[in-house]
Amino acid sequence: MKKTKVMIVDDHVIVQEGLKQLLELDGDIEVIEIASSGFECMQALAKKTNPDIILMDIKMKDISGIETTKLISKKYPNIRVIMLTIYTDDQYVTDAIGAGAKGFVTKDVKRDELIKIIHHVMRDGSFLDPKVTGCIVDQVKKGTKAGRAVNTSYFTYRELEVVKGLVAGHKDDEIAKLLHLSKHTIRSHIKNIFRKLGVSSRSQAITKVINLKVVNLE
Amino acid sequence: MSRQAFNNFMRIHEKDIVRELYDRLNQRPQSNYQDFFLRTEEGLQRLEIWVHLVINAIGSQAETLFRDQEKVAYTRAVEGFSFEDISHVYLIMHSILNDIIRKAGSMPPFHLHDVYSEMRENMFRGHHILATMFLKTREEVISEKMYHLKSLHDFTRAMIENLEVDEIAGMIVEKSRLLLKMDRSFMVLFQDHRVKGVFSHPAGTVDGEIFSLMERSYKAKKALFMDVEGNIHENIRLSRSMRIVTVPIQGHNRFYGILALLTNEQGKSLSFSQMDLLHQLLNVTAIAMENSYMFIELEERQKELRFLTEKLITLQEEERRQLAADIHDNLAQALTGMGYKIQVCRELINRNPKLLAEQLDNLTGIVDDATRQSRELMSSLRPDLLDDIGLVAALRKFIENFSRDTNIKIRTYLPRHIQLPSEIKICLFRVVQEALSNVYKHADSKTAELRITNTKGLIRLIVSDEGKGFRNVSRPSGMAGMNKMGLLAMQERVEAVGGNLSIDSRPGYGCRLRVSIPIK
Numbered sequence: 001m002k003k004t005k006v007m008i009v010d011d012h013v014i015v016q017e018g019l020k021q022l023l024e025l026d027g028d029i030e031v032i033e034i035a036s037s038g039f040e041c042m043q044a045l046a047k048k049t050n051p052d053i054i055l056m057d058i059k060m061k062d063i064s065g066i067e068t069t070k071l072i073s074k075k076y077p078n079i080r081v082i083m084l085t086i087y088t089d090d091q092y093v094t095d096a097i098g099a100g101a102k103g104f105v106t107k108d109v110k111r112d113e114l115i116k117i118i119h120h121v122m123r124d125g126s127f128l129d130p131k132v133t134g135c136i137v138d139q140v141k142k143g144t145k146a147g148r149a150v151n152t153s154y155f156t157y158r159e160l161e162v163v164k165g166l167v168a169g170h171k172d173d174e175i176a177k178l179l180h181l182s183k184h185t186i187r188s189h190i191k192n193i194f195r196k197l198g199v200s201s202r203s204q205a206i207t208k209v210i211n212l213k214v215v216n217l218e
Numbered sequence: 219m220s221r222q223a224f225n226n227f228m229r230i231h232e233k234d235i236v237r238e239l240y241d242r243l244n245q246r247p248q249s250n251y252q253d254f255f256l257r258t259e260e261g262l263q264r265l266e267i268w269v270h271l272v273i274n275a276i277g278s279q280a281e282t283l284f285r286d287q288e289k290v291a292y293t294r295a296v297e298g299f300s301f302e303d304i305s306h307v308y309l310i311m312h313s314i315l316n317d318i319i320r321k322a323g324s325m326p327p328f329h330l331h332d333v334y335s336e337m338r339e340n341m342f343r344g345h346h347i348l349a350t351m352f353l354k355t356r357e358e359v360i361s362e363k364m365y366h367l368k369s370l371h372d373f374t375r376a377m378i379e380n381l382e383v384d385e386i387a388g389m390i391v392e393k394s395r396l397l398l399k400m401d402r403s404f405m406v407l408f409q410d411h412r413v414k415g416v417f418s419h420p421a422g423t424v425d426g427e428i429f430s431l432m433e434r435s436y437k438a439k440k441a442l443f444m445d446v447e448g449n450i451h452e453n454i455r456l457s458r459s460m461r462i463v464t465v466p467i468q469g470h471n472r473f474y475g476i477l478a479l480l481t482n483e484q485g486k487s488l489s490f491s492q493m494d495l496l497h498q499l500l501n502v503t504a505i506a507m508e509n510s511y512m513f514i515e516l517e518e519r520q521k522e523l524r525f526l527t528e529k530l531i532t533l534q535e536e537e538r539r540q541l542a543a544d545i546h547d548n549l550a551q552a553l554t555g556m557g558y559k560i561q562v563c564r565e566l567i568n569r570n571p572k573l574l575a576e577q578l579d580n581l582t583g584i585v586d587d588a589t590r591q592s593r594e595l596m597s598s599l600r601p602d603l604l605d606d607i608g609l610v611a612a613l614r615k616f617i618e619n620f621s622r623d624t625n626i627k628i629r630t631y632l633p634r635h636i637q638l639p640s641e642i643k644i645c646l647f648r649v650v651q652e653a654l655s656n657v658y659k660h661a662d663s664k665t666a667e668l669r670i671t672n673t674k675g676l677i678r679l680i681v682s683d684e685g686k687g688f689r690n691v692s693r694p695s696g697m698a699g700m701n702k703m704g705l706l707a708m709q710e711r712v713e714a715v716g717g718n719l720s721i722d723s724r725p726g727y728g729c730r731l732r733v734s735i736p737i738k
Contacts, residue, residue: 012547012551012552012554012555013555014551014552014554014555014556014559014584015551015554015555015558017555017559018554018555018556018557018558018559018562019555019558021558021559021562021577022558022561022562025562025565025566025569059546086546086550086554107554107557108554108557110561111561111562111565
């Protein structure tokens, strides 16, 4: 049988290591790549790393796992993302599903279960941790309108880099220098970011991306 | 003796008569008005004028005496002398003059009697005119005073209810013009020694002449008067025919503005009572302005207080968020990783015992790390060390760890031991933590210095580095950028224990943070 290729995206070395060892105990799963951030993940995918499954942490340095997932769903629709997090907040669950994640698992998951979930998702299934299904049921009952609007707009990889620069308080030309792009290009990215967020100023944009947890503050 | 001879006699002895009158008046018990005659330059002149006019009244010029008495009555009534006093002094002068003449003429011949009685009659008519005029004037003065008092009352009431500086200025400009029956009025309103606004009633522009008088009044902080010839006086009595008056409006320690009043009426002057009213109006205006500024300041204070409260809440939330993030980043992740490792170990029991031993060793290392992290987290939450081993030892321990983790070398100049209240110990410890964390995150410096001194009841702390620095601001609240929050939190802490925090930095010249806290 062909091995399932898994990529781990998590910014903690201990978690990366433990998870890799745990998954590779079984002969049919191979961890082909480990990334420590959303940006690293996208860079690896761009270099033809081709996992079947990505285990994605939510809260990481720079851009969040949810934002990275949105990007993956758009660019690499064949890759299945499973969120692996210690958070069980309703908003994270709905955001993750909205971003295109196929599974939502808490980090205290046991080995057998996790392997089962991976196989299940590989067979085009989806999985929600029983710990968080309650909130989804509640949301369905209330109707989606009652819940907070799910942010469906996604940012491109470049735009996320620009967002990161904005939040760090850099000026247009500084961002341009960091990303080796022209100031003009940065401006047009910022325009698109504003449009997607529905805002009209830098400060509004920064506040909103922080509130939407697109990026994490250090 | 003929009328002519009497007149001649009187003229020759006019000076002696005045002197005699003066001496005899001086022997009488004193009154206010007597004092005026005997003790003032003006009074002595009046005495001479009166004798002169009484003498000249015999024959043709009685009217001059009467008009003069009328004028005297008006002036004295306005000046506020008592009628009894004035009347009494004049009656005394009549009797003294009679006495002098009787004696001088030794025995009055029959024809002298005619002249003599004419003089007496003139004096009595003069006195009658004086009395009538005095009472009439007194009534006018009273009614004017009543009117002024009522106006002042209404004005004060309206002013006290008003808290808008501009409206207060508008009111004084309008009211002063109407109450003093002037043609135009202006006001230049100052705030912090800068012109804040110019007001005019009726609406119009202020010409240069008025402005320059206002400026002089502003510099001298005195009322000034300009007469029709353009001469400037400080005293209204010297400018009988007044054209412009400018008066400063000032409170206890603040200067609010200059009011200018202008008249086009020839020969117009302001009475003492009117000047008095003007000063009263301006006093009320100054009080109203003072109130208004106090109100504005109070509002600003409240706003600042609200802002500070909000900031404090934000800071608390920020601290909690930071704590949650620390727990997530360190402990929770370590525990998660350990959980995975343990599961791996469990699987290895049967599959590969040799690998299991290796994994368990590895796990022990991870557990040790996690234990250390949790201890650090705990001591950053509540540095128990402070109570157990004292501030200096706790700082040394913290710095040892900090230097090991960051590779930043810290030079320390610490006293051997300081006895401090618990809250000040915590404050100093936190400030050192935050300041060094800033050095690590922002300064890009390989060395830093920590200095604490305790002299004469004042604790001083200095944390300095030779890093890249930033644009200097004296207080964190004036700062922008990423480390503002941390600095604000430090400032809050230090101010909460009655201390003072300042930051001194320049791009390329490092940063120096100073704290001083007085110890009771």
